[in-house]
Amino acid sequence: MLAKERLSKITQRVNEQGSATAQELMEYLNASESTIRRDLNTLDAAGEIIKVHGGAMSINTSFKMRDDEIADRRITNIEEKKLIAQYAAGLIKKDDFVYIDAGTTTEFIIDYITEKNAVYVTNAVNHACSLSHMGCEVYLTGGRLKSATEAIVGAETLEALSKYNFTIGFWGTNGIHKKTGFTTPDREEAGVKRMSFMNCKKRYIVADASKFDSISPVGFADFDEAVIITEKQVKGYEDCKNIILAKK
Amino acid sequence: MLAKERLSKITQRVNEQGSATAQELMEYLNASESTIRRDLNTLDAAGEIIKVHGGAMSINTSFKMRDDEIADRRITNIEEKKLIAQYAAGLIKKDDFVYIDAGTTTEFIIDYITEKNAVYVTNAVNHACSLSHMGCEVYLTGGRLKSATEAIVGAETLEALSKYNFTIGFWGTNGIHKKTGFTTPDREEAGVKRMSFMNCKKRYIVADASKFDSISPVGFADFDEAVIITEKQVKGYEDCKNIILAKK
DNA sequence: GTCAAAATCAATCATTTTCATTCACAAAAA
DNA sequence: TTTTTGTGAATGAAAATGATTGATTTTGAC
Numbered sequence: 293m294l295a296k297e298r299l300s301k302i303t304q305r306v307n308e309q310g311s312a313t314a315q316e317l318m319e320y321l322n323a324s325e326s327t328i329r330r331d332l333n334t335l336d337a338a339g340e341i342i343k344v345h346g347g348a349m350s351i352n353t354s355f356k357m358r359d360d361e362i363a364d365r366r367i368t369n370i371e372e373k374k375l376i377a378q379y380a381a382g383l384i385k386k387d388d389f390v391y392i393d394a395g396t397t398t399e400f401i402i403d404y405i406t407e408k409n410a411v412y413v414t415n416a417v418n419h420a421c422s423l424s425h426m427g428c429e430v431y432l433t434g435g436r437l438k439s440a441t442e443a444i445v446g447a448e449t450l451e452a453l454s455k456y457n458f459t460i461g462f463w464g465t466n467g468i469h470k471k472t473g474f475t476t477p478d479r480e481e482a483g484v485k486r487m488s489f490m491n492c493k494k495r496y497i498v499a500d501a502s503k504f505d506s507i508s509p510v511g512f513a514d515f516d517e518a519v520i521i522t523e524k525q526v527k528g529y530e531d532c533k534n535i536i537l538a539k540k
Numbered sequence: 541m542l543a544k545e546r547l548s549k550i551t552q553r554v555n556e557q558g559s560a561t562a563q564e565l566m567e568y569l570n571a572s573e574s575t576i577r578r579d580l581n582t583l584d585a586a587g588e589i590i591k592v593h594g595g596a597m598s599i600n601t602s603f604k605m606r607d608d609e610i611a612d613r614r615i616t617n618i619e620e621k622k623l624i625a626q627y628a629a630g631l632i633k634k635d636d637f638v639y640i641d642a643g644t645t646t647e648f649i650i651d652y653i654t655e656k657n658a659v660y661v662t663n664a665v666n667h668a669c670s671l672s673h674m675g676c677e678v679y680l681t682g683g684r685l686k687s688a689t690e691a692i693v694g695a696e697t698l699e700a701l702s703k704y705n706f707t708i709g710f711w712g713t714n715g716i717h718k719k720t721g722f723t724t725p726d727r728e729e730a731g732v733k734r735m736s737f738m739n740c741k742k743r744y745i746v747a748d749a750s751k752f753d754s755i756s757p758v759g760f761a762d763f764d765e766a767v768i769i770t771e772k773q774v775k776g777y778e779d780c781k782n783i784i785l786a787k788k
Numbered sequence: 789g790t791c792a793a794a795a796t797c798a799a800t801c802a803t804t805t806t807c808a809t810t811c812a813c814a815a816a817a818a
Numbered sequence: 819t820t821t822t823t824g825t826g827a828a829t830g831a832a833a834a835t836g837a838t839t840g841a842t843t844t845t846g847a848c
Contacts, residue, residue, distance in 0.1 A: 295823095310545075315806095323825085324826045324827075327825060327826075329806090329807075330824090344542055344544040345543055345544070346542045349545065364548060364551075366586050366587075367544065367583065367588065370582065370585050370586050417665055417668065417669060424685045424687040427687070429684065430684070431694075432665070432683065432685055434680055434682025437668050437680055439673060448682065449682075543834070562796080572835070573796095574837075577797075577798085593796065594795085594796065
């Protein structure tokens with residue numbers, strides 16, 4: 293069987309069932325554990341499925357799908373994300389003009405924000421609502437609302453962002469790699485990240501250590517263009533000056 | 541069963557029932573007490589559910605206080621609003637470019653919308669989310685988010701709206717009067733209404749009969765600039781050609 | 789109210805499962 | 819040939835699970 297064929301069969305089965313275990317896929321495709329595991333990594337980086345402990349879950353949030361069949365990124369690596377988020381929130385100072393990217397890790401940042409004398413801009417609907425509820429001045433970028441991630445994307449967003457000059461900003465990412473930089477599966481979301489990135493002075497990537505050495509299809513910035521906030525040392529990145537370890 | 545799948549199932553069940561006991565979840569998922577207990581901790585830390593002695597509660601029921609406040613505000617003339625909303629939703633046709641203003645009456649319209657082959661624009665965050673969830677293509681105007689009404693206002697919104705040409709649009713209002721036209725309490729929201737109004741072909745005001753003959757501080761359109769959808773005849777307005785009565 | 793029984797809880801441990809890494813081998817490509 | 823790519827097996831590390839312990843909370847009788 294062709295490798296590509298196997299990949300598409302995995303995607304298909306995961307989407308049909310909502311989930312699939314690695315064991316199950318091994319039998320189904322007559323492949324070794326190693327191969328299945330590699331395939332799951334590939335598909336996860338490509339944004340086709342979401343890899344979870346024991347197998348993979350569907351990313352497809354179409355309406356006919358039951359809620360329990362959809363992987364919730366919010367419930368993975370919670371402790372790590374909170375640690376990173378707390379550190380990140382502490383970087384926001386009075387009079388800052390802050391950009392907060394859509395994403396689950398950035399969502400946790402909001403819980404730790406205390407600086408009310410700053411102005412916030414975001415392309416994530418729920419982030420905006422939370423900030424607004426807290427009494428912060430918050431601006432939403434205009435544009436098309438993606439139902440899957442509740443992020444706002446599109447030409448309108450890019451135009452709105454092109455007029456801003458942020459003093460500080462926070463972005464999530466799917467992949468971090470010394471050569472390919474920061475990458476994400478969705479082309480449109482990458483575009484928004486890139487534009488906001490360009491118009492920001494202090495740039496921070498918030499990502500747990502699992503994102504290192506993973507590469508997704510679309511890049512939005514080079515490795516040395518941002519400071520990375522993560523929770524632990526990653527092998528091969530010990531000498532990087534632009535990595536901050538968030539500690540308790 | 542995948543661990544993440546189990547977490548999703550717990551969240552779903554807790555949200556559906558409002559609560560669930562640990563015992564009940566053990567049987568339902570064929571997992572040990574330890575596992576269920578761990579899962580409840582994880583979900584609680586993630587903010588998905590609220591852990592209580594003996595099991596867990598849904599976020600919605602525990603924050604019922606706040607929701608009730610909103611519900612109370614909305615509860616005025618709920619039947620009338622539904623009637624009006626149903627009629628309004630029926631006016632949306634294939635290929636329409638629809639503007640839906642922020643507000644409680646317009647929110648009811650969304651529940652009755654069936655036309656998926658139209659493009660929607662709104663300045664209300666929750667309207668956008670609902671439409672998106674239903675599978676509609678929806679655009680949010682950019683700008684500052686007002687925490688009280690969750691409406692987007694400000695210069696950015698006006699600029700974004702100035703570029704659109706809607707085929708049909710729906711607005712709420714606080715006051716309707718033959719002489720002063722349509723009025724609302726908030727200056728900024730009036731500005732948004734005015735701008736969207738100007739760039740729309742078929743304009744509909746959705747308002748229950750109690751709004752007639754009342755006047756709010758800021759006007760956004762003249763009386764004869766829109767068609768009014770309401771639920772019953774109002775004294776003094778019997779001869780108005782631009783009033784539609786929504787009936788069962 | 790007090791008290792004791794019952795239920796629930798957090799913490800710890802051993803076991804099992806799953807994971808990432810490495811290596812070796814073979815097939816395909818240069 | 820040499821290199822590249824894909825695959826499978828083996829290793830130890832990491833994570834998930836279920837049972838056990840004693841602490842804490844709730845319940846109901848008094």
